[in-house]
């Protein structure tokens with residue numbers, strides 16, 4: 001089948017690589033750089049769904065392309081689901097993953113409940129129509145950083161059913177079980193029903 005040309009509305013290199021690995025068979029993916037867009041899209045929404053839609057609409061309105069956008073973050077039960085949509089800028093702007101993790105571990109110091117989950121909403125704009133696909137993965141926050149793979153909070157997140165953090169796992173395994181993997185599976189299943 002001919003691949004569908006689509007723009008990935010993200011400047012996060014790690015996310016781009018992850019999504020390319022999951023979507024490459026179905027889509028011919030263009031990054032924002034490929035289409036000549038160097039803008040930093042302001043995420044002024046208060047939910048993953050809103051921010052994901054804001055990013056997708058931005059590219060679609062300016063360039064008229066099919067788009068995939070993801071907005072994601074970490075929700076920690078003992079912190080009332082913070083940092084949530086503010087995960088990237090938890091310790092301030094610009095994004096500093098190391099500082100975000102340090103702040104998280106400090107806030108959880110002495111707290112026994114380490115339950116957390118990554119959530120994402122992926123917006124697809126295809127042939128001028130919008131679709132939203134959610135994904136999540138539950139797990140626990142470790143006491144210390146472990147592993148060098150991945151990005152963001154990966155060194156402190158152990159998914160349920162595993163002992164290793166996302167940062168200790170091969171990328172291929174994370175990409176089978178992550179929140180983005182769940183959402184992409186739903187997206188690809190939906191596309192199959194459209195054929």
Ligand code: IMP
Nearest residue numbers: 070071072073074087088151152153154
């Ligand atoms: P966004 O790019 O505005 O959606 O922000 C996502 C933020 O959530 C990232 O900067 C990370 O802090 C966090 N995050 C989302 N997905 C992951 C993941 O797969 N691993 C680790 N951190 C993630």
